[in-house]
Amino acid sequence: MGEFDYIRWIRQQTAAAARVPVGPGDDCAAVTALAGRPILVTTDMLLDGTHFVLSEAGPRRVGRKAMAVNLSDIAAMGGSPFAAFVSVGLPRGRAAELAAELYVGMRELADGFGVTIAGGDTNTWAGGLVVSVTLLGDPGPQGPILRNGAKPGDWLLVTGPLGGSILGKHLDFVPRVREALALQDHARIHAMIDISDGLAADTLHVCEESGCGAVLFGDQVPVADAAHSLTDGKTPLEHALSDGEDFELAFAVDPADGARLVKTQPIPGLTLFHVATFLGEAGLFLETGGSRSSIKPGGYSHPF
């Protein structure tokens, strides 16, 4: 199998889709927007040794994760995905095996979320595995939900327990696309983000964009079992606050809506937790056992 055989194979795997009038195999694909609506666009690149370890995860889970992290970004805007474009840099020598397995992993999630793999670029090189996905989506019923709409007094809710994702969740999580759409039926969402850098860091991102501060309630942050399993000297709460790649959603709502959502838990299978309240003053604080202190997020930032 060579590059062109692979492209031919992918075209055979690609069903016609109404939103993709031109699919894989030409110089460009063509997609259609919904009338009068913008298109959401996100792109994420995964690199061997940074976002996964190929020898441990295997190519299928890498492909799955490459699709999942992009789906999570669409979820974080409250949107609905429809088309993906996939570029890969394959290590020479095992390119054919990797390409096929990556594609299977990507299709697993793509099919589950109604996404057509509409194009891409296939390359080989002497380096490690690289997978870059660009995902297109439609805004949900509340339009694109940005990071900049949180108001002082708003509650920040999260969609699940946090911390320790390195033990497996960072590869195998199910992106919260359906939950983000369902939530829009129950409350006006002021701001939303997916937790990729860590709860504290991502809360700070929302604060900075919204021009406010926030206090995180240490006693209310749901801590994942995995965060208890890690034995690196950090407490489970520290993991829940600072571990990246949890891919739960964190979103700001009016406090009355927040209280109602936490009380009624309206989304089947989903538990919402009130983890922070936004403040008029800038800064990020952590309140535990009744005492409040300023914190600096320890989330992941690529070292330059």
Add this chain to the structure above:
Amino acid sequence: MGEFDYIRWIRQQTAAAARVPVGPGDDCAAVTALAGRPILVTTDMLLDGTHFVLSEAGPRRVGRKAMAVNLSDIAAMGGSPFAAFVSVGLPRGRAAELAAELYVGMRELADGFGVTIAGGDTNTWAGGLVVSVTLLGDPGPQGPILRNGAKPGDWLLVTGPLGGSILGKHLDFVPRVREALALQDHARIHAMIDISDGLAADTLHVCEESGCGAVLFGDQVPVADAAHSLTDGKTPLEHALSDGEDFELAFAVDPADGARLVKTQPIPGLTLFHVATFLGEAGLFLETGGSRSSIKPGGYSHPF
């Protein structure tokens, strides 16, 4: 400088654009389509050692090329580009320097073609430099021009001399976006492709999509000066037929339109050459000195 400083810097460099209601810095960007028109999407990944040699080209020319190859794909559809998404994998240790220079190189072409860099993903790793660009565009006046519309008897024209691009043109070419738009004022274009795999291989791509064959006229193929400079045993014509990454356009038109275009040369600064005619029978042929023989394209295919 770290990842977040870089993202902040990019946001400062990004002017508001009507087609990009949500720009860099959120989980997704948002772009708008023209009413009733599809959006063209293309993606290309460049890898150190395969598509460029960083130590020879320098990061600025790599950034420029990453944008240029995608612009060339939009040109090959006859479209007009408007928004780019850029993902990079940066070697740790020199990430800051590379990131800034790559961006300058990309902006050089993006600005020249009215393209907003609307989002991306910045990563570091222990591997070599990877740059992946996804480019969006609008179809031109003739709609998306595919590879599948060539008819037996059509002429295949190319937009410039071919061969030897490895000596520099593969880095420094100007993508034929403007020319592809201008051509649509002068003739109905049946099919179009940019020459990235080599004239013979790309002609065969058009043949396969269009369900026909073609004969290349060896005596009429314009040979670039660079193809004469190479001393690897291949003839200049062989280079013109098989060298990849020339990024000239090859397009099929009705023979009467072809003859008129070649005679009148209606695009200022551009010389069009009649290099092939499509055939009813399958296969790719080369005619030189009055004798015709079947050929197998020697264009570049990534070895799997």
